[in-house]
Amino acid sequence: MGLFFAILGAVCAALFSGIGSAIGVGRAGQAAAGVTTDQPDLFGRVLVLQLLPGTQGIYGLLIGFITLSQIGIMGGNAVELSTAKGLMYFAACLPMALVGLISAIQQANAAVSSINMVSKSPDQFGKSMIFPAMVETYAILALLISILAIFGLASVAA
Amino acid sequence: MAKVAMKHVFICALKKDRKAILETLQLHGTVQVVPGDVKPGDYFHTEDRTSASLGFRQYSKKASDALGAVLREAPENKGMLESLLAGKDEMPAEQFQELIGRRDEIMAMVSQILDLDREKAECEAEIPKIQARRIALDPWKELDVPLNFQGTRTTNFFAGTFPARVDVKAVSESLKEPVQIRILSSTQQQTCVTVICEKKNSEAVMGQLRAAGFSKAPDSVDIPAAEMKKLDAQEEAERARIAEIRKQIAAFADKKTELKFAVDYYHVRADKYDVISGLAQSGKTFLLEGWMAAQNAPALEKELTQKFDCVLELRDPKETEDPPVRLHNKGSFFGAVEPVVESYSLPGKNDFDPSKLVALFYYVLFGLMLSDAAYGIIMTVASAVALKKMKNPPEGTKKFFQMFFYCGISTIFWGFMQGSFFGDAVNVIATTFFNRPDIALNPIWFAPLDNPIRMMGFCFGVGLLHLFVGLGAKLYNCIRTKDVKGAIFDVVFWYMLVGGVVVILLTASMVTVMLGLSQPLPASLRTPSEIIAAIGAVGIILTGGRESRNWFKRILKGLYSLYGITSWLSDILSYSRLLALGLATGVIASVFNKMGSMLGGGVLGAIVFIVVFVVGHTLNILINALGAYVHTNRLQYVEFFGKFYEGGGKKFTPFSDETKYFTIKEDV
Numbered sequence: 001m002g003l004f005f006a007i008l009g010a011v012c013a014a015l016f017s018g019i020g021s022a023i024g025v026g027r028a029g030q031a032a033a034g035v036t037t038d039q040p041d042l043f044g045r046v047l048v049l050q051l052l053p054g055t056q057g058i059y060g061l062l063i064g065f066i067t068l069s070q071i072g073i074m075g076g077n078a079v080e081l082s083t084a085k086g087l088m089y090f091a092a093c094l095p096m097a098l099v100g101l102i103s104a105i106q107q108a109n110a111a112v113s114s115i116n117m118v119s120k121s122p123d124q125f126g127k128s129m130i131f132p133a134m135v136e137t138y139a140i141l142a143l144l145i146s147i148l149a150i151f152g153l154a155s156v157a158a
Numbered sequence: 159m160a161k162v163a164m165k166h167v168f169i170c171a172l173k174k175d176r177k178a179i180l181e182t183l184q185l186h187g188t189v190q191v192v193p194g195d196v197k198p199g200d201y202f203h204t205e206d207r208t209s210a211s212l213g214f215r216q217y218s219k220k221a222s223d224a225l226g227a228v229l230r231e232a233p234e235n236k237g238m239l240e241s242l243l244a245g246k247d248e249m250p251a252e253q254f255q256e257l258i259g260r261r262d263e264i265m266a267m268v269s270q271i272l273d274l275d276r277e278k279a280e281c282e283a284e285i286p287k288i289q290a291r292r293i294a295l296d297p298w299k300e301l302d303v304p305l306n307f308q309g310t311r312t313t314n315f316f317a318g319t320f321p322a323r324v325d326v327k328a329v330s331e332s333l334k335e336p337v338q339i340r341i342l343s344s345t346q347q348q349t350c351v352t353v354i355c356e357k358k359n360s361e362a363v364m365g366q367l368r369a370a371g372f373s374k375a376p377d378s379v380d381i382p383a384a385e386m387k388k389l390d391a392q393e394e395a396e397r398a399r400i401a402e403i404r405k406q407i408a409a410f411a412d413k414k415t416e417l418k419f420a421v422d423y424y425h426v427r428a429d430k431y432d433v434i435s436g437l438a439q440s441g442k443t444f445l446l447e448g449w450m451a452a453q454n455a456p457a458l459e460k461e462l463t464q465k466f467d468c469v470l471e472l473r474d475p476k477e478t479e480d481p482p483v484r485l486h487n488k489g490s491f492f493g494a495v496e497p498v499v500e501s502y503s504l505p506g507k508n509d510f511d512p513s514k515l516v517a518l519f520y521y522v523l524f525g526l527m528l529s530d531a532a533y534g535i536i537m538t539v540a541s542a543v544a545l546k547k548m549k550n551p552p553e554g555t556k557k558f559f560q561m562f563f564y565c566g567i568s569t570i571f572w573g574f575m576q577g578s579f580f581g582d583a584v585n586v587i588a589t590t591f592f593n594r595p596d597i598a599l600n601p602i603w604f605a606p607l608d609n610p611i612r613m614m615g616f617c618f619g620v621g622l623l624h625l626f627v628g629l630g631a632k633l634y635n636c637i638r639t640k641d642v643k644g645a646i647f648d649v650v651f652w653y654m655l656v657g658g659v660v661v662i663l664l665t666a667s668m669v670t671v672m673l674g675l676s677q678p679l680p681a682s683l684r685t686p687s688e689i690i691a692a693i694g695a696v697g698i699i700l701t702g703g704r705e706s707r708n709w710f711k712r713i714l715k716g717l718y719s720l721y722g723i724t725s726w727l728s729d730i731l732s733y734s735r736l737l738a739l740g741l742a743t744g745v746i747a748s749v750f751n752k753m754g755s756m757l758g759g760g761v762l763g764a765i766v767f768i769v770v771f772v773v774g775h776t777l778n779i780l781i782n783a784l785g786a787y788v789h790t791n792r793l794q795y796v797e798f799f800g801k802f803y804e805g806g807g808k809k810f811t812p813f814s815d816e817t818k819y820f821t822i823k824e825d826v
Contacts, residue, residue, distance in 0.1 A: 048784060048788075051781070051784060052788065054781070055781070055785055058742065058746065058781060059738075059742065061746070061749070062741075062742055062745050062746060062749075065745060065746075065749050066745060123501075124501075125501060126497075126498065126500075126501020126502060126791065126795075127501065127502065129788055129791060130791065130792055130795055130796070133788050133789060133791070133792045134792070134796075136788075136789075137732065137735070137792075140734070140735045140738045140739070140789075141731075141734065143738050143742070144614075144734050144737065144738045147610060147738070147741060148610060148611070148614075151610055
């Protein structure tokens with residue numbers, strides 16, 4: 001049962017962050033495509049902005065991966081986990097799963113506005129990049145807590 | 159730290175030299191023309207040449223459209239990379255002069271191309287109309303009279319349609335009057351019929367038919383089949399014409415140079431006329447005011463006064479003036495980050511150029527975030543190749559690649575420090591294919607994955623240093639502007655408070671264990687640092703609100719500024735992204751390595767490994783380099799600049815040949 005909860009945690013991290021990023025990148029992509037119709041030379045810049053909400057999915061993947069390798073699923077020799085420890089892994093994955101989902105979507109909103117900004121004043125690209133990056137801070141903090149918790153769990157008795 | 163020193167320049171010259179002087183200024187591109195102090199009044203007036211400038215802009219636009227039309231038919235086949243790296247071509251001055259001589263001829267050619275292009279567009283618009291008409295006629299192709307045939311002397315004839323759901327047979331049987339209804343064709347939407355009835359009954363018949371859903375067919379003067387044949391021929395002719403026009407336009411492919419020249423030439427001329435419109439002029443003279451870099455001033459003064467009868471006055475900016483800003487740092491190491499500073503905001507009147515400080519930390523922070531030696535090597539080599547391959551690149555592009563060149567070097571350094579080369583690729587390859595799990599690239603320092611907490615402590619340390627340097631920059635600025643109060647109250651007190659608190663924390667063994675340091679600072683440091691921090695805190699409370707006269711308000715405001723210590727906390731915590739992004743690069747790289755090695759050794763395993771390796775690491779380097787770039791900028795803009803930098807400077811934009819395709823090579 002412990003193993004189940006641990007895998008559930010890993011899957012949630014990848015799942016929710018992935019959903020968030022997919023929504024986010026899609027939303028920003030629509031805005032980017034609209035801008036590129038009229039101003040094809042801005043393609044490179046709006047592409048960068050479109051990609052910004054995509055990192056949460058990668059962080060989620062990362063958390064999922066380190067959880068799976070910690071519990072031995074990736075290496076092919078899964079260890080027996082107590083239910084309590086499995087739940088601990090699940091809890092450790094939660095920050096990334098939830099913050100990843102919501103921050104990606106919110107970051108996309110900021111990215112869409114930044115894309116509009118770049119379409120009106122292309123030379124303000126540097127500033128426009130910062131607004132979505134502000135949102136990403138919280139995804140990074142969640143990533144950090146999840147990582148630290150999962151690594152810390154390695155030394156907790158099963 | 160160099161903002162280029164600016165001089166105000168004032169030129170008074172004869173009107174007959176106006177064209178030559180403006181062309182000289184434009185060629186050198188060293189003076190930014192600004193509206194002058196001399197107000198147009200009785201003596202001076204301005205000459206409105208905007209209509210001339212608009213005309214030239216239109217020419218330039220036309221030439222650009224013509225060039226677009228030619229490029230559509232005869233594209234320049236450059237690779238994506240090549241067109242990315244392509245800069246402006248150089249054009250020798252004599253060729254430029256020769257082309258100026260032929261400008262009318264070139265503009266005639268432009269009109270010719272545009273006419274052809276317009277005709278092509280008309281033909282293209284015609285085709286769908288023809289096709290629509292043909293589709294409308296298609297159900298009637300069996301009919302052997304025109305659709306608007308009225309009937310004979312005693313009968314009336316109608317062609318029309320029923321909706322498909324109507325049972326036509328039943329309708330015709332329900333009619334009392336004698337009619338003949340013939341079904342020509344039926345589709346899922348409609349049934350096409352012809353109706354013949356006696357003339358005297360026609361109204362009654364039509365009424366009933368309409369009630370059943372009958373509606374009239376489109377008109378045609380010809381028999382439908384014949385008209386369709388004509389339409390086919392017409393479409394054929396339009397297509398042939400389009401092909402012909404395209405061939406004619408493509409024949410202009412060897413005139414691209416002329417077209418590009420026209421785009422540039424008229425654009426530059428329009429700029430010149432815009433400047434003329436802003437000049438104060440009298441009957442025989444004109445005045446020009448502007449800004450220029452001090453270092454360029456003597457050469458220009460010499461050239462103008464020798465060539466023309468004119469007066470040129472140079473002076474330093476006045477207190478009240480806000481001269482435009484240009485950054486200049488010697489060497490690409492510092493110069494490369496100028497665009498980073500510029501895209502935040504150029505230094506304002508009271509700022510100094512922070513490029514050097516930004517550069518030092520930029521490379522370190524970037525390297526820490528990407529932190530993979532192999533990725534660093536790829537970036538460094540790619541940037542070096544790009545820099546070498548580019549001819550006449552725009553300044554911004556060049557600096558962009560220079561910046562990534564240095565970022566790459568820093569990434570290599572941190573990669574080896576942390577033992578990451580395509581993640582753990584060395585170990586994975588050795589284990590999977592050579593059965594030597596003992597081989598691995600050992601970190602020179604330590605691998606963050608083994609001890610993330612220690613790495614986090616290090617990142618906070620880097621952050622604290624970065625922030626303290628930012629505060630130091632503020633100190634420097636206060637001293638530079640002789641603001642002693644600001645230096646002590648806003649900088650020194652904060653140094654005392656934050657520095658003191660950090661030392662207090664580091665004497666506690668709980669904190670040092672948490673940060674993975676070997677041992678806490680000696681406890682004897684505790685009391686002095688407590689005192690220092692306390693002095694800092696009291697100082698901030700007393701002086702943080704020093705602009706208020708009322709002591710009560712002042713203390714309240716001081717307490718509020720002490721509350722700013724929380725922003726120091728969040729600023730320092732923000733540097734944990736260095737750890738998070740560094741881990742992300744390494745772990746994702748390992749994921750791909752592991753995925754690639756899942757099939758084990760052998761030939762098949764090697765092939766799969768190579769494919770996964772190439773695709774996976776390409777993806778990883780792109781995503782993480784983007785992340786590192788964005789978050790390095792953020793740390794610089796928000797945390798670092800927040801400590802001292804105001805910005806708001808205006809960019810120095812000299813009056814120059816702003817061309818798109820060519821740079822004119824001067825005769826020496």
